[in-house]
Amino acid sequence: MPRFSEEVCERLGNYVYRLIDPRNGETFYVGKGRNNRVFDHAEGLPEILEDDSQTLGSKLDRIRAIRNAGLNVLHVIHRHEISDAAVFEVEAALIDAFPGLTNVQGGHASSDRGPMNxxxxxxxxxxxxxxxxxxxxxxxxxxxxxxxxxxxxxxxxxxxxxxxxxxxxxxxxxxxxxxxxxxxxxxxxxxxxxxxxxxxxxxxxxxxxxxxxxxxxxxxxxxxxxxxxxxxxxxxxxxxxxxxxxxxxxxxxxx
Structure with a gap:
């Protein structure tokens, strides 16, 4: 899987991303990160998953099933160069927009300011x-x-x-x-x-x-x-x- 160079990482700053199942095009996880965090998650690296409080077996099981099918997890960087103060809000809005995610926790302040009629x-x-x-x-x-x-x-x-x-x-x-x-x-x-x-x-x-x-x-x-x-x-x-x-x-x- 490709990796971002140091120069690209520096330009990206904070970003919010989606992980996508190539078998059906379904978004199954939304996360935030810096540097090569998106690639580490897409690969299901154990050291990253252990540090991620939002991860339970359902996300890891999905990644394993994709890789066992001979495919790679797809990903999209939705927004980058996000300030530290705004990254939680951007992540939360994206989590709210995709039902059925494997994220254990909802988006930041979703219950208070999330989608409402x-x-x-x-x-x-x-x-x-x-x-x-x-x-x-x-x-x-x-x-x-x-x-x-x-x-x-x-x-x-x-x-x-x-x-x-x-x-x-x-x-x-x-x-x-x-x-x-x-x-x-x-x-x-x-x-x-x-x-x-x-x-x-x-x-x-x-x-x-x-x-x-x-x-x-x-x-x-x-x-x-x-x-x-x-x-x-x-x-x-x-x-x-x-x-x-x-x-x-x-x-x-x-x-």
């Missing part, structure tokens, strides 16, 4: 604000929700499954479901359990690979608590430490 934007800036919590809370981001009025769907998405300490989670009185910076559901966890088929038989499973994560069995919060944190159509989260950037979990008064 006009109704979501109106809600984000005109709904009442979330008050100072009167309880210990876990706020969990569930941006894959399709219908904010479906309380059952909200519950099923927010309760399963998260990479969080079971002991710390058990300190929370309520779990608040968040979509694009708006609290849209509140639930009382009754039990936090390892995310196994035995503990969550109603969740579709392919294997028991989520056992290192946890979920909860619970119920809707009492009406007065729901009204406090959600209200009729949701409440905006304006407190900086409660906003979701990349980590989907935020704790409040759970230490």
């Amino acid at each position: 006009h109704l979501e934007l109106i809600d984000k800036y005109s709904l009442p604000t979330l008050p100072e919590p009167a309880h210990s809370l876990i706020l969990i981001n569930i941006n894959k929700l399709e219908d904010r009025s479906d309380r059952k769907a909200i519950y099923n998405l927010v309760r399963y499954c998260w990479r969080v300490s079971k002991e710390r989670a058990e300190k929370a009185e309520y779990v608040v479901a968040v979509v694009r910076g708006v609290a849209i559901g509140a639930f009382r966890p009754l039990r936090w359990l390892p995310a196994t088929p035995e503990n969550f038989p109603d969740i579709p499973y392919s294997d028991g690979s989520e056992a290192h994560r946890v979920g909860f069995v619970g119920e809707e919060a009492p009406s007065d608590v729901w009204d406090m944190y959600v209200g009729a159509r949701g409440k905006r989260i304006t407190e900086p430490q409660l906003k979701h950037v990349q980590n989907p979990i935020r704790f409040w008064k759970c230490s």
Whole structure:
């Protein structure tokens, strides 16, 4: 695979790139880097993958499958000469534009400033604000929700499954479901359990690979608590430490 010369690397500066599967033309990863980072990722070099906190088996498996087919990973440098301050925003916008990526984390501030329709934007800036919590809370981001009025769907998405300490989670009185910076559901966890088929038989499973994560069995919060944190159509989260950037979990008064 070709490499950039030192002169080209110096001119490129920060850049954002896509990795593409030549078998179907599908973009499967978006990343940022400098120098020859794009080639190292496309080749699946172990030392690069080990240093990449966004990499899990799905990306490496895709690269191996491409190479086992006798092909090379394609790539596109989408934007270069990007300032340090802007590179995260450019990467995030590109991640938002390509669904189904193998990136483990979403783009920088995607949950707060990512793609929204006009109704979501109106809600984000005109709904009442979330008050100072009167309880210990876990706020969990569930941006894959399709219908904010479906309380059952909200519950099923927010309760399963998260990479969080079971002991710390058990300190929370309520779990608040968040979509694009708006609290849209509140639930009382009754039990936090390892995310196994035995503990969550109603969740579709392919294997028991989520056992290192946890979920909860619970119920809707009492009406007065729901009204406090959600209200009729949701409440905006304006407190900086409660906003979701990349980590989907935020704790409040759970230490």
